[in-house]
Amino acid sequence: MAKELTSRSENYSQWYQDLVIKADLAENSAVRGCMVIKPYGYAIWEKMQAQLDKMFKETGHVNAYFPLFIPKSFFSKEASHVEGFAKECAVVTHYRLKHDDETGEIIVDPEAKLEEELIIRPTSETIIWNTYRNWIHSYRDLPLLINQWANVVRWEMRTRLFLRTAEFLWQEGHTAHATMQEAIEETEKIINVYASFAENFMALPVIKGIKSANERFAGAIETYSIEALMQDGKALQSGTSHFLGQNFAKAFDVTFSNKEGKEEYVWATSWGVSTRLMGALVMAHSDDKGLVLPPKLAPVQVVIVPIYQKNEQLAVISAKVDEIIAKLKAKGITVKYDDGDNKKPGWKFAEYELKGVPVRLAMGPRDLENGTVEIARRDTLQKSVVQIEGIENYIENLLDDIQSNIFNKAFEFRKQNTIKVDTYDEFKEALKKGGFIYAHWDGTSETEEKIKAETKATIRCLPLEFEEEEGVCIYSGKPSKRRVIFALAY
RNA sequence: CGGGGUAUAGCGCAGUCCGGCUAGCGCACCUGGUUUGGGACCAGGGGGUCGCAGGUUCGAAUCCUGCUACCCCGACCA
Numbered sequence: 001m002a003k004e005l006t007s008r009s010e011n012y013s014q015w016y017q018d019l020v021i022k023a024d025l026a027e028n029s030a031v032r033g034c035m036v037i038k039p040y041g042y043a044i045w046e047k048m049q050a051q052l053d054k055m056f057k058e059t060g061h062v063n064a065y066f067p068l069f070i071p072k073s074f075f076s077k078e079a080s081h082v083e084g085f086a087k088e089c090a091v092v093t094h095y096r097l098k099h100d101d102e103t104g105e106i107i108v109d110p111e112a113k114l115e116e117e118l119i120i121r122p123t124s125e126t127i128i129w130n131t132y133r134n135w136i137h138s139y140r141d142l143p144l145l146i147n148q149w150a151n152v153v154r155w156e157m158r159t160r161l162f163l164r165t166a167e168f169l170w171q172e173g174h175t176a177h178a179t180m181q182e183a184i185e186e187t188e189k190i191i192n193v194y195a196s197f198a199e200n201f202m203a204l205p206v207i208k209g210i211k212s213a214n215e216r217f218a219g220a221i222e223t224y225s226i227e228a229l230m231q232d233g234k235a236l237q238s239g240t241s242h243f244l245g246q247n248f249a250k251a252f253d254v255t256f257s258n259k260e261g262k263e264e265y266v267w268a269t270s271w272g273v274s275t276r277l278m279g280a281l282v283m284a285h286s287d288d289k290g291l292v293l294p295p296k297l298a299p300v301q302v303v304i305v306p307i308y309q310k311n312e313q314l315a316v317i318s319a320k321v322d323e324i325i326a327k328l329k330a331k332g333i334t335v336k337y338d339d340g341d342n343k344k345p346g347w348k349f350a351e352y353e354l355k356g357v358p359v360r361l362a363m364g365p366r367d368l369e370n371g372t373v374e375i376a377r378r379d380t381l382q383k384s385v386v387q388i389e390g391i392e393n394y395i396e397n398l399l400d401d402i403q404s405n406i407f408n409k410a411f412e413f414r415k416q417n418t419i420k421v422d423t424y425d426e427f428k429e430a431l432k433k434g435g436f437i438y439a440h441w442d443g444t445s446e447t448e449e450k451i452k453a454e455t456k457a458t459i460r461c462l463p464l465e466f467e468e469e470e471g472v473c474i475y476s477g478k479p480s481k482r483r484v485i486f487a488l489a490y
Numbered sequence: 491c492g493g494g495g496u497a498u499a500g501c502g503c504a505g506u507c508c509g510g511c512u513a514g515c516g517c518a519c520c521u522g523g524u525u526u527g528g529g530a531c532c533a534g535g536g537g538g539u540c541g542c543a544g545g546u547u548c549g550a551a552u553c554c555u556g557c558u559a560c561c562c563c564g565a566c567c568a
Contacts, residue, residue, distance in 0.1 A: 011562095013561095014561085014562085017561080028559085028560065030559080032558095032559075032560095048514090084567095087566070087567090088566080093498095154567070154568080156564095156566080156567065156568095157491065157567085158564090158566085158567090159567080161566085163568085164567070164568070169568080170568085178553095219566095225568095237568060238568090239568090240568075272568080273568090276568055283556085305527095306526095307526065307527050309525080309526060341526090343526095343529085344525085344526055344529070344530060345526065345527065345528070345529095345531085346529050347528085347529040347530090348528090348529085349528050349529075350528070350529045351529080353528095362525050362527070362528095364498085364526090366527070367527090374527075377547085409561070452555070459564060468508080481532035490505060490568090
């Protein structure tokens with residue numbers, strides 16, 4: 001019992017914390033608010049990156065890289081943008097250290113003060129639009145569809161591994177378009193890419209929607225998001241796509257000549273998902289025994305554990321296992337054979353459950369006699385004994401089955417934890433249980449703020465898919481034509 | 491940034507209130523042997539400037555002051 005997890009019912013956030021550390025995904029670093037992503041965690045992130053990158057390229061985007069540092073003057077050009085990020089910026093003021101003459105300690109050289117301070121990017125709109133000014137002159141230069149994979153820094157007061165760290169990894173897309181319509185289409189296209197990635201690869205059901213003014217990105221006209229529900233009933237914003245209008249084009253004077261030769265400001269979008277998705281992945285599917293990873297993102301999809309007493313036995317088992325491995329690899333399945341002799345099988349079983357490996361095979365003397373292998377699936381913890389003959393097809397199907405089962409389970413959970421309410425009392429009652437709450441809202445920021453102040457719940461989004469329906473705002477009683485989603489959020 | 495808590499071997503902890511000999515325990519690690527179908531057992535062994543910096547004292551893990559990091563609860567945010 002070397003690695004006991006706190007149970008979810010006992011203390012959900014402790015369970016999350018324990019799990020991230022014990023499953024070897026990440027750990028806290030010596031730097032406040034910054035984490036070390038460990039190889040196993042990074043391997044999952046790399047799988048996410050690879051898939052997303054493929055999807056971006058399939059939709060016409062290319063990658064580039066812009067600087068980590070942003071001159072302060074760039075940053076302050078878009079008023080609401082600065083307003084939104086000012087409180088959480090790390091600032092570089094000097095460029096050199098020196099030995100203190102008296103103490104001999106290393107100190108910041110006061111002589112080496114920068115003429116203009118540099119902001120460490122919390123997001124890159126400003127540096128990118130400053131650059132785009134030189135790249136865009138004609139409608140023929142548009143659309144410009146660029147993505148970058150980068151790290152950003154937001155000086156958070158309170159951090160949690162993956163969910164909120166001072167430095168995090170993400171991708172940020174920044175596109176420029178000739179028309180408003182085209183930019184809006186891009187914004188929507190990307191939110192669909194994100195939703196498709198979340199559902200088909202992370203097995204995470206999400207709701208696509210539009211953010212209320214309060215929750216909108218600083219500098220955006222409209223923010224779209226995908227919202228997922230975690231097992232503790234709290235919502236997690238998992239990806240955002242912004243229609244920026246001409247705000248940044250105007251701030252950075254990015255114009256183009258249209259077909260008629262007339263100067264116009266460019267229309268913009270930006271969009272991103274971050275290592276926060278790792279947190280979503282953990283919290284959506286895992287259980288008290290450890291991670292549950294969807295096969296499509298699991299660094300190891302199948303682990304094989306031999307069970308033996310004598311070395312001669314191991315040799316026979318290994319020969320059999322090698323055949324299985326070859327067949328699985330031919331199918332493109334990632335396999336690990338753990339024949340280490342310093343851990344007992346039981347220990348290995350528990351360890352791979354903790355790490356969320358979707359399928360485990362165990363082969364021992366009994367199986368050798370019968371030509372079988374024991375298969376255990378992580379999502380349901382069910383075990384069965386199957387014939388080795390045709391095992392590769394069986395496992396291929398099993399992985400698909402696990403992928404969809406995990407999704408269905410999360411989908412069912414969300415269904416069970418989604419409720420419609422019509423009065424403020426019902427609303428407050430529903431909040432105790434958590435989950436998505438569909439309610440009428442009068443559309444004003446004042447009402448949203450009051451509800452937040454009284455209950456801590458916020459509007460997660462105005463779902464893109466909705467039915468028009470006559471109703472009254474649960475708070476103000478004013479008429480409303482549609483429901484929005486409220487929830488407690490991360 | 492406010493309130494609360496924690497910091498002792500790689501990990502988890504006891505010892506701290508009430509200062510005292512050589513700082514313990516479990517897991518992990520090393521050696522040898524027996525084991526192996528759900529976190530093995532026996533025997534032996536290695537590993538610590540007790541978070542950091544000062545102070546009080548004959549003597550500090552223990553008392554005092556300051557600092558740092560992490561966790562929980564708030565305010566802020568992806």
